[in-house]
Amino acid sequence: xxxxxxxxxxxxxxxxxxxxxxxxxxxxxxxxxxxxxxxxxxxxxxxxxxxxxxxxxxxxxxxxxxxxxxxxxxxxxxxxxxxxxxxxxxxxxxxxxxxxxxxxxxxxxxxxxxxxxxxxxxxxxxxxxxxxxxxxxxxxxxxxxxxxxxxxxxxxxxxxxxxxxxxxxxxxxxxxxxxxxxxxxxxxxxxxxxxxxxxxxxxxxxxxxxxxxxxxxxxxxxxxxxxxxxxxxxxxxxxxxxxxxxxxxxxxxxxxxxxxxxxxxxxxxxxxxxxxxxxxxxxxxxxxxxxxxxxxxxxxxxxxxxxxxxxxxxxxxxxxxxxxxxxxxxxxxxxxxxxxxxxxxxxxxxxxxxx
Amino acid sequence: xxxxxxxxxxxxxxxxxxxxxxxxxxxxxxxxxxxxxxxxxxxxxxxxxxxxxxxxxxxxxxxxxxxxxxxxxxxxxxxxxxxxxxxxxxxxxxxxxxxxxxxxxxxxxxxxxxxxxxxxxxxxxxxxxxxxxxxxxxxxxxxxxxxxxxxxxxxxxxxxxxxxxxxxxxxxxxxxxxxxxxxxxxxxxxxxxxxxxxxxxxxxxxxxxxxxxxxxxxxxxxxxxxxxxxxxxxxxxxxxxxxxxxxxxxxxxxxxxxxxxxxxxxxxxxxxxxxxxxxxxxxxxxxxxxxxxxxxxxxxxxxxxxxxxxxxxxxxxxxxxxxxxxxxxxxxxxxxxxxxxxxxxxxxxxxxxxx
Numbered sequence: 083x084x085x086x087x088x089x090x091x092x093x094x095x096x097x098x099x100x101x102x103x104x105x106x107x108x109x110x111x112x113x114x115x116x117x118x119x120x121x122x123x124x125x126x127x128x129x130x131x132x133x134x135x136x137x138x139x140x141x142x143x144x145x146x147x148x149x150x151x152x153x154x155x156x157x158x159x160x161x162x163x164x165x166x167x168x169x170x171x172x173x174x175x176x177x178x179x180x181x182x183x184x185x186x187x188x189x190x191x192x193x194x195x196x197x198x199x200x201x202x203x204x205x206x207x208x209x210x211x212x213x214x215x216x217x218x219x220x221x222x223x224x225x226x227x228x229x230x231x232x233x234x235x236x237x238x239x240x241x242x243x244x245x246x247x248x249x250x251x252x253x254x255x256x257x258x259x260x261x262x263x264x265x266x267x268x269x270x271x272x273x274x275x276x277x278x279x280x281x282x283x284x285x286x287x288x289x290x291x292x293x294x295x296x297x298x299x300x301x302x303x304x305x306x307x308x309x310x311x312x313x314x315x316x317x318x319x320x321x322x323x324x325x326x327x328x329x330x331x332x333x334x335x336x337x338x339x340x341x342x343x344x345x346x347x348x349x350x351x352x353x354x355x356x357x358x359x360x361x362x363x364x365x366x367x368x369x370x371x372x373x374x375x376x377x378x379x380x381x382x383x384x385x386x387x388x389x390x391x392x393x394x395x396x397x398x399x400x401x402x403x404x405x406x407x408x409x410x411x412x413x414x415x416x417x418x419x420x421x422x423x424x425x426x427x428x429x430x431x432x433x434x435x436x437x
Numbered sequence: 438x439x440x441x442x443x444x445x446x447x448x449x450x451x452x453x454x455x456x457x458x459x460x461x462x463x464x465x466x467x468x469x470x471x472x473x474x475x476x477x478x479x480x481x482x483x484x485x486x487x488x489x490x491x492x493x494x495x496x497x498x499x500x501x502x503x504x505x506x507x508x509x510x511x512x513x514x515x516x517x518x519x520x521x522x523x524x525x526x527x528x529x530x531x532x533x534x535x536x537x538x539x540x541x542x543x544x545x546x547x548x549x550x551x552x553x554x555x556x557x558x559x560x561x562x563x564x565x566x567x568x569x570x571x572x573x574x575x576x577x578x579x580x581x582x583x584x585x586x587x588x589x590x591x592x593x594x595x596x597x598x599x600x601x602x603x604x605x606x607x608x609x610x611x612x613x614x615x616x617x618x619x620x621x622x623x624x625x626x627x628x629x630x631x632x633x634x635x636x637x638x639x640x641x642x643x644x645x646x647x648x649x650x651x652x653x654x655x656x657x658x659x660x661x662x663x664x665x666x667x668x669x670x671x672x673x674x675x676x677x678x679x680x681x682x683x684x685x686x687x688x689x690x691x692x693x694x695x696x697x698x699x700x701x702x703x704x705x706x707x708x709x710x711x712x713x714x715x716x717x718x719x720x721x722x723x724x725x726x727x728x729x730x731x732x733x734x735x736x737x738x739x740x741x742x743x744x745x746x747x748x749x750x751x752x753x754x755x756x757x758x759x760x761x762x763x764x765x766x767x768x769x770x771x772x773x774x775x776x777x778x779x780x781x782x783x784x785x786x787x788x789x790x791x792x
Contacts, residue, residue: 086524095766169441230775274659315502411450
């Protein structure tokens with residue numbers, strides 16, 4: 083076998099769990115937030131496209147490719163709200179890094195856990211750029227698989243001390259409450275989304291239903307509030323009433339994708355938005371007054387996964403976690419693919435002959 | 438861990454080699470050709486899109502998704518003609534099958550070898566529908582990694598007994614000659630593409646250069662010939678002179694993709710083509726006379742990979758080949774992703790605490 087082909091590193095779900103445990107969740111969130119910020123600041127260097135979505139009755143499967151001149155990344159991710167009823171996660175994901183020069187795949191990694199971490203890192207990074215300074219109270223509406231990561235990211239990056247939580251499923255809220263017990267965050271369980279929003283500096287919506295829900299109406303939004311809208315992320319799946327968007331300054335990841343998938347799918351195609359990379363690069367202002375309402379209409383963009391994949395890869399290599407797999411064959415002579423079928427033990431050839 | 442999440446079967450390159458060896462290459466080609474034919478006949482059932490291509494200086498990386506109402510498939514594939522100079526294959530690929538109902542990934546497989554087999558199966562299947570009956574002689578221009586598979590597929594499915602071979606790289610031709618030595622095919626080495634085409638019933642072009650090459654000109658094309666144009670498969674990468682297309686009946690896999698990537702990228706957007714599924718479904722005629730020139734302008738479509746992936750998956754399961762991997766995490770409570778980080782040995786938590 084040839085030594086020219088570089089190996090593919092494979093990280094299964096348990097490997098990434100181990101990486102996060104050994105580094106610590108807070109340091110992972112901070113590390114991924116740093117990578118995202120750095121990568122967003124070199125936004126023009128990336129070959130970007132809206133993700134490719136395959137919609138079915140109960141959900142969606144998406145491929146999210148992106149590349150700079152060195153690395154190509156993509157994520158596979160689904161969204162199936164009914165999955166939890168069958169004991170399956172709503173969102174499952176994995177991803178790949180490949181060399182742009184040769185096309186050789188270099189990393190294959192789970193991204194289910196990583197997606198939750200990178201989404202929280204992205205949310206907190208956006209809020210740090212857009213929310214008022216000295217936010218301490220956050221409403222957290224939707225207490226499912228991503229909620230703990232959001233709470234911890236906002237604690238770490240913004241200094242959130244209190245979360246006011248609500249979910250239509252009380253057992254999801256109970257789980258969140260238990261998981262945050264030792265995280266130094268005061269958790270106030272609320273009986274409605276409206277109650278959760280009361281007195282909040284930031285409202286995070288992270289619900290799963292694939293419907294045009296109205297989780298947040300304008301009466302719940304107060305002057306100076308920052309809204310981190312995470313759950314409205316596919317056609318027919320929104321969380322904010324259009325009036326909330328009308329009165330706010332709206333920030334997005336990648337406008338061509340968000341206009342299809344985000345809460346702004348409800349608005350006209352020319353509804354004004356600012357891409358977050360412009361704010362992070364100081365090319366556009368973020369919040370312009372204390373009383374302004376800001377909305378981060380987050381849908382999840384491929385660049386965040388690129389950032390997360392490169393971070394996880396570097397940590398895995400540093401910690402010596404993962405195993406090498408032969409995802410593509412190494413060949414003595416790259417033009418002799420056929421030779422693969424011959425260069426094996428004689429008994430295999432005999433088996434083939436008598437089969 | 439939950440038992441709800443079905444496992445992902447992983448087939449590395451060596452596993453697929455073993456499958457092909459145990460079943461035999463001929464039976465693999467025939468099996469995949471059958472699947473492709475069956476799947477092309479139910480063409481309207483598939484959610485189709487042109488593949489997503491990321492072009493760079495030396496090559497292209499593509500994602501090719503497709504789904505019916507049960508299975509979602511995608512292939513990752515590159516095309517880097519200069520790779521062979523560095524000891525790497527021009528084309529490397531892997532793919533995934535997932536459940537449309539839940540989004541759970543069920544198969545992750547190498548597709549480098551499989552792509553060569555499915556491309557040859559597709560070519561021979563198209564030729565069986567389009568070429569004159571009783572073809573015996575095929576020109577094979579381009580003697581790289583895919584050439585043996587083309588020769589064997591045409592021997593098996595069309596009864597080709599003689600191949601007239603040519604490549605700008607004589608060592609590629611020598612390799613092909615050696616590999617076909619015991620395959621019951623007469624191999625005639627030619628000094629030019631023109632010489633190879635002389636007396637051929639079918640001309641297969643399977644060259645790799647990412648340029649607008651002119652491998653086949655109209656003086657090389659005789660009445661009744663079938664042209665299997667495999668190598669012109671990306672923008673700026675063609676093999677046929679426009680005049681060859683002008684005088685032929687042209688058949689394609691999926692017109693929206695082929696107009697971007699195929700040899701017909703040279704022609705006007707309304708240049709008449711017939712999609713092959715229509716011929717296979719008897720909705721459109723194939724060849725209409727003995728003297729007609731037919732061209733299959735093949736670029737490779739996601740449905741062929743769907744067919745190949747389902748075939749390889751079924752064979753792997755029958756033969757008990759491959760291993761289960763945890764590409765996405767199994768969760769006791771699907772809403773408690775955070776719990777993954779806690780449900781591990783105490784020493785890991787301690788390591789994290791002191792890190």
